Amino acid sequence: MSEDDKTPAREVIADYAQAHFRYFRTADGTVYAQKNGHPVARPIRSQGTSGSHRQELMVGLFNDGRGVFNGTALKEALDLIEALAMKQEVQQVHIRVAPGFDGATWLDLGRNDGKSIRIHPAGWEILTPDPAEVCWRRTQLTGELPLPAKDTDGKGIDLLLRLCNFANAETEALAIAWLIGCLGPSVPVPAPFLTGPQGAGKSTGGRMLVRIIEGMSGDLRRAPKDEENLTAAVAAGWVTALDNLSYLSPDLSDAMCCIVTGAETVKRALYTDGDVVRARYRRPLLMTGIDVGVIRPDLAERLLPLRLERPKVRRTEAELWTEYEEALPIVLGSLLDLTVKVRAAQAEIPTDLRMADFAHLCAQLDSATGFGALSAYRRSLDDLNDDVIEGDLLAQTVLQHAATIEPGRDQRNPSAEWLATLSALYSGEDCRPMPKGWPTTGKVLSDRLKRLQPTLAARGVFVDWGRTSSARYIEMSRPPAPPEPEQGQVF
Numbered sequence: 131m132s133e134d135d136k137t138p139a140r141e142v143i144a145d146y147a148q149a150h151f152r153y154f155r156t157a158d159g160t161v162y163a164q165k166n167g168h169p170v171a172r173p174i175r176s177q178g179t180s181g182s183h184r185q186e187l188m189v190g191l192f193n194d195g196r197g198v199f200n201g202t203a204l205k206e207a208l209d210l211i212e213a214l215a216m217k218q219e220v221q222q223v224h225i226r227v228a229p230g231f232d233g234a235t236w237l238d239l240g241r242n243d244g245k246s247i248r249i250h251p252a253g254w255e256i257l258t259p260d261p262a263e264v265c266w267r268r269t270q271l272t273g274e275l276p277l278p279a280k281d282t283d284g285k286g287i288d289l290l291l292r293l294c295n296f297a298n299a300e301t302e303a304l305a306i307a308w309l310i311g312c313l314g315p316s317v318p319v320p321a322p323f324l325t326g327p328q329g330a331g332k333s334t335g336g337r338m339l340v341r342i343i344e345g346m347s348g349d350l351r352r353a354p355k356d357e358e359n360l361t362a363a364v365a366a367g368w369v370t371a372l373d374n375l376s377y378l379s380p381d382l383s384d385a386m387c388c389i390v391t392g393a394e395t396v397k398r399a400l401y402t403d404g405d406v407v408r409a410r411y412r413r414p415l416l417m418t419g420i421d422v423g424v425i426r427p428d429l430a431e432r433l434l435p436l437r438l439e440r441p442k443v444r445r446t447e448a449e450l451w452t453e454y455e456e457a458l459p460i461v462l463g464s465l466l467d468l469t470v471k472v473r474a475a476q477a478e479i480p481t482d483l484r485m486a487d488f489a490h491l492c493a494q495l496d497s498a499t500g501f502g503a504l505s506a507y508r509r510s511l512d513d514l515n516d517d518v519i520e521g522d523l524l525a526q527t528v529l530q531h532a533a534t535i536e537p538g539r540d541q542r543n544p545s546a547e548w549l550a551t552l553s554a555l556y557s558g559e560d561c562r563p564m565p566k567g568w569p570t571t572g573k574v575l576s577d578r579l580k581r582l583q584p585t586l587a588a589r590g591v592f593v594d595w596g597r598t599s600s601a602r603y604i605e606m607s608r609p610p611a612p613p614e615p616e617q618g619q620v621f
Contacts, residue, residue: 139203144210146191151183152261153215156223158410161215163187164261169244171223171265174208174215184208223267226343226368227315230263235315237466238266240274240345247278247466249313251474254278254466271367273345279463286464289457290342293450294335297326297437300506305339305436307492307503310469312343312369312414317487318391319434321415326438332418333373335438338454340371340416342461350374350418357385364389364413375419383429389415390432424521427585430514431484434507471498480504483511484584515588523565524575525582527556528606532591538610542596542603545572576604 147153152164153174162171163183172183184204192198228236230248236259237247244258246266256277259266279286287306296302304322311319322339324332333350340348350373354360360382364370370389378386392412425433477493479486492503519525531552535541543551549572553564569575576595579586583593594605 139199140206140210142196143187143191143199143203143207146194146196147187147207147211150190151187153211154218154221154265155215157220159216161212162223162265162267163211164265167261169246169259169261169264169266170268171261172268174212221265223265224315225267225269225272225366227313228264228266229315230259235313236264237275237313238272239277240268240272245277249466249469249473251470253470269366271344271348271363273341273347275345275462276459278466279459282460282464282467284464284467286457286461287468290338290461293454293457294338295326295331295438295441296335297439300502300509301436301438303495303501303503303506304434304492304510306465306468306501307488307495307507308414308434309339309342309465310472310495311488311491313465313469314491317491318412318485319414319488319491320432320485321386321390321417322434322436324416324418324436324438325420327440328420330438330440332420332438334450335436336371336373336416336418340369341454341458342465343369343414346455346458353382357381360385360389361411364411364415367413369414369416371416371418373418375417376421377423378425378429380426383426386415387428387432389413425514425517427518427581427583430518431511431584433514435510435513468498474498483508512588515585518582518585519589522582523556524552524569524578525585527552528579528582528586528593529589529591531555532586532606532608535606535608537608540605540607542605544601545576545604548572548604548606549575579604 147163150166152166153161154164154171155161161174163174163186164171165186172186174183176182176184187204188199224236224238226238226240228238230236230250232250234248234250237249239245239247239256244266245256246259246264248255248257248259291302294302294305296305308319308322311317324336326332336350337348340350344367348369348371350371351363353372353375354363389411392410394410472491472494475494475497477490477497480489480493483489489504489507492507495501495503519529549569552575553568556562556568557564569578579593586593590608592607592609594607596603596605
C-alpha cells in the first residue's frame with residue numbers, strides 16, 4: 131500500500147474513539163469521555179497518572195489491534211473530538227451522589243463495573259445507571275463501597291452507634307440525620323463538629339461516619355492553609371473531613387460557610403490570558419477537635435455539634451476496624467432502608483431555622499422513628515449561640531444594654547452614638563481599656579452588628595437599620611412581654 135493510501139493516524143484514533151466512547155460537555159465547557167454503556171466519565175484533557183482518558187484510549191487501541199500511536203497523533207485526534215463535543219448537549223457529572231429520574235437519587239459505589247445504588251420512593255436497588263441519566267466522575271478520593279446488605283431490620287444503625295462514643299441519644303439522632311442528608315444531592319446539611327474530652331475517639335468517630343459514604347479509603351485531613359487548596363480538596367470528593375481543629379481563622383470560617391451552603395470560585399485558566407475556570411461546590415463537611423475557640427455567628431448557624439465521651443473499655447485499632455469493616459455492608463443497608471422511610475414521611479417544614487432543609491429532614495426522621503432529632507437540633511443551635519456570645523464581648527455588651535430597653539419599645543441612634551453608648555457601658559466607671567477587636571468607628575460597629583444579628587435575635591434582641599430624611603440609624607428593640615393571663619383563666 132502506498133503512503134497516499136494509508137489512513138492518517140489521527141483519523142484512525144478519532145474513528146475508534148467515536149465508535150467506543152460518548153463525548154459530551156458540561157456547563158463550564160469541560161469535555162468528558164464516557165465508554166459506551168458505562169456510567170463513569172473522564173475529562174479528555176486529564177493528564178492524571180492513572181485512569182485518564184488518554185491512557186484508556188491508548189490501551190483500547192492496542193488491545194483491539196489498532197496499533198501504538200505517538201503523542202502527536204493522539205493530541206490531534208483529541209483536539210478534533212473536543213471541538214466536535216462542544217456542539218453536543220450539556221450534561222452534568224457528579225461525584226458520589228446524583229439526582230436521577232422520577233425523584234430518585236443515586237449513590238456511586240466506586241466500583242469498576244459501575245454498579246450504583248438507586249434510591250427511589252419505593253425502596254432501593256443495586257443497578258448500573260443509564261449513562262443518559264447519571265454520569266459519575268471519579269477522582270483519587272473516590273473510594274469503593276461494599277454492596278449493602280438487604281433486609282437488615284435496622285441492625286446496622288445499632289451496630290454503628292455501638293462502635294461510636296456518642297454522649298447521648300440526641301447526639302446519635304443528629305448523627306443519623308446528617309448521614310441521611312449526605313445521601314441527598316440537593317439538600318445542604320450543617321457541618322458536624324465532633325467534640326469531647328481528650329481520648330473520646332473524635333477522630334475515630336469521624337472516620338466511621340465518613341467511611342459510610344466514602345468507603346474504607348475515606349479519611350480525615352488537616353485543614354489546608356489557604357482557601358484555594360481547601361476548595362481543590364472539596365471539589366475532588368463528596369464528604370470533606372478536617373481533623374483536630376484548634377483555631378478557625380476568619381478566612382477559613384468564611385470558606386466553610388461557602389462549602390456547606392454552596393459557592394463558586396473563578397480563576398484564570400493556566401497558560402491563558404483571558405480564559406477562566408469555574409468551580410462550583412457544595413459538599414457535606416465534617417470537623418473534629420476539642421475546641422476551636424471563638425465561633426463566628428454565620429458559621430455557628432451551619433454547625434452541628436456532636437459530643438463524644440471517653441469509652442469505659444478500650445479496644446485495639448485492629449480489632450475495632452476489623453469489626454467496623456465487617457459491619458459496614460449492614461450499616462449501609464440499614465441507612466438506605468431508613469433513608470427511604472424518612473423521605474416518605476410527612477412533616478411540616480420549620481420556617482424559623484436557617485438550614486430549613488435539614489430541619490425538615492430532622493422533622494421527617496422524627497415522624498418516621500420518634501428520635502427527637504428536631505428538638506435536639508434546636509438545642510444544639512441554642513448552645514452554639516451561647517458559645518458565640520461567650521466569645522464576643524460586643525454581643526455581651528449589647529445584651530446588657532438591651533436589658534434596659536422597655537419591651538415593646540425601640541431605641542434608634544446613629545451608629546456613632548451607639549458606639550459611644552456601648553463603649554461607655556463596657557468601660558464602666560473604672561474606665562477599663564477597650565479590648566482588642568472592639569469597633570473603632572460607627573461603620574465597623576454596624577458591620578459587626580450585622581454579623582451578630584441572628585445570634586442577638588435568638589436572645590430576644592432585634593437589630594435593624596433604616597434612615598430618616600437626614601441620616602441613617604440603627605434600631606434596637608425587644609419584643610413586647612406576653613400578656614399575663616387573667617385570674618382564673620387557664621391556657
